[in-house]
Amino acid sequence: MKELETIITEFRKKRGWEKYDTLERFSKSISIEAAELLEHFQWDEKGDNIQEIKDELADVLIYSLAMCYHLNEDPKKIIEDKLIDVARRYPEK
Template sequence: MPELTESVREFARARDWERFHTPKNLAMALAGEVGELLAELQWLTPEQSAAVMSDPELGPRVRAEIGDVTIYLVRLADVLGVDLVEAAADKLADSGRRYTVEAARGSAAKIED
């Protein structure tokens, strides 16, 4: 992750884009890219979406959108000083406390705090 963060940071720096990379702008760009990813999957059946990467036309497009989402998320975390791996680990630990195996197994129901 540090290498990717540095690559994305240097990509922005080389193009003098740092001034545009405010948290608000990056979050909005991230949301836009997530929307583009959703658009690729929107009308697929559950079975088609599960097999999308084996589709020679759709697979590369989905992969590219996931790449865009990742880049904007990495850049946003970098600008805000958030360690993505640590944040995800913390969130997973919190979710593990809230959604115990006994309480959540086989259920998609939300558990309120």
């Protein structure tokens, strides 16, 4: 995960994009990219264009991870904590 953080952070920094980093902008960007992902299933639930789906999914992940780094949070820890919480609410069958 640390390598991915470096890749994403350096990529954004080299383009001067970090000056736009706010929680609101990250949240909007994640939502917009998620909507673009959903568009691939709007009229055809098969989602045949896997490359375009992967591209939109990558955008969602990049913005989500960038938001974690902006908050100085470890994405792995956030996910683990969430899974623990969900497991408590929805125990195994």
